[in-house]
Amino acid sequence: xxxxxxxxxxSGKGTLAKMLAxxxxxxxxxxxxLYRAVARDVIVAGDSLxxxxxxxxxxxxxxxxxxxxxxxxxxxxxxxxxxxxxIGAVREALHRxxxxxxxxxxxxxxxxxxxxxxxxxxxxxKLFVEASTRVRAERRYKELLEAGHGISYDxxxxxxxxxxxxxxxxxxxxxxxxxxxxxxxxxxxxIEAAFEAAIKLIDTALLPR
Numbered sequence: 001x002x003x004x005x006x007x008x009x010x011s012g013k014g015t016l017a018k019m020l021a022x023x024x025x026x027x028x029x030x031x032x033x034l035y036r037a038v039a040r041d042v043i044v045a046g047d048s049l050x051x052x053x054x055x056x057x058x059x060x061x062x063x064x065x066x067x068x069x070x071x072x073x074x075x076x077x078x079x080x081x082x083x084x085x086x087i088g089a090v091r092e093a094l095h096r097x098x099x100x101x102x103x104x105x106x107x108x109x110x111x112x113x114x115x116x117x118x119x120x121x122x123x124x125x126k127l128f129v130e131a132s133t134r135v136r137a138e139r140r141y142k143e144l145l146e147a148g149h150g151i152s153y154d155x156x157x158x159x160x161x162x163x164x165x166x167x168x169x170x171x172x173x174x175x176x177x178x179x180x181x182x183x184x185x186x187x188x189x190x191i192e193a194a195f196e197a198a199i200k201l202i203d204t205a206l207l208p209r
Contacts, residue, residue: 001026001107002122003202004115007129008175009078009163010136010143012186012194016129017111019195020202024109029101031112031119032081034094036072037062039080055084059093075144075151075159082166085113091172095119113167116178125205127198128177131187136160 001024007013014030021028038058039049047054071077084090098119102108110119116126131139137157144151167175177183182201186194 001124001206002102002120003107003109004120004123004126004178005109005111005129006113006116006127006175006177006181007111008113008131008136008167009160010140011129011131012139012189012191013111013127013129015191016186016194016198017109019191020198021109023195023199024107024202027101027104027106027108029098029108029110030067031094031098031110031115033067033072034059034062034064034097035081035085035090036077037064037067037069038090038094039084040069040072040077042084043077043080049080049083052087052089055087056089056093059084059090062094062097064097070147073147074149075156078163079159082163086166086170086172088172113175114173116181117176118173121178125202126178126181127184127201128181129184129186129194129198131185133157133161133164135187 003020005013005017017028017030038055041058042049042054045054098110102110102120116123137153137160140160141153141156182205184198184201189197
């Protein structure tokens with residue numbers, strides 16, 4: 001079984017994807033971490049995020065064993081990831097990694113922003129997870145405070161709004177639901193309620209027709 005999950009930043013799709021992967025016994029890939037890792041590697045190398053050649057090289061040489069680096073979750077790296085994600089050759093290189101992961105015979109759940117529309121349009125189930133900008137900013141603000149990052153709510157709200165605009169307006173693989181995606185709005189749902197709602201959507205979609 002292949003499940004594609006898309007949605008904007010802090011919509012809850014990451015936590016849901018991990019819980020669903022455990023529930024269904026599937027391998028899990030957070031593709032946002034791939035773009036964050038590319039941005040990190042460009043910065044560490046001392047190159048400019050506007051240097052497309054440097055970004056493509058970082059994508060082609062990416063060590064997927066570093067995706068658990070806590071440094072990938074900082075707001076700065078998130079903003080930098082939005083820049084490298086606009087580069088077609090970077091997306092092409094990372095799409096190859098994502099499609100290889102999706103081909104696992106035991107199945108997989110892959111989360112990102114263009115999984116159901118571009119990377120895995122053949123997925124058995126496509127979920128588009130969303131929430132209001134205000135709710136997503138509150139979630140990210142709380143998450144960063146708990147991680148020890150000193151940043152204001154207004155800054156987080158502005159960053160999320162900017163990231164949304166970048167994701168939805170880019171010419172290559174913009175963020176949008178696939179035509180056959182199942183929509184899940186988590187604005188008013190706690191994580192357990194969202195998890196149960198996601199399971200219901202998936203199980204219903206998999207019923208024989």
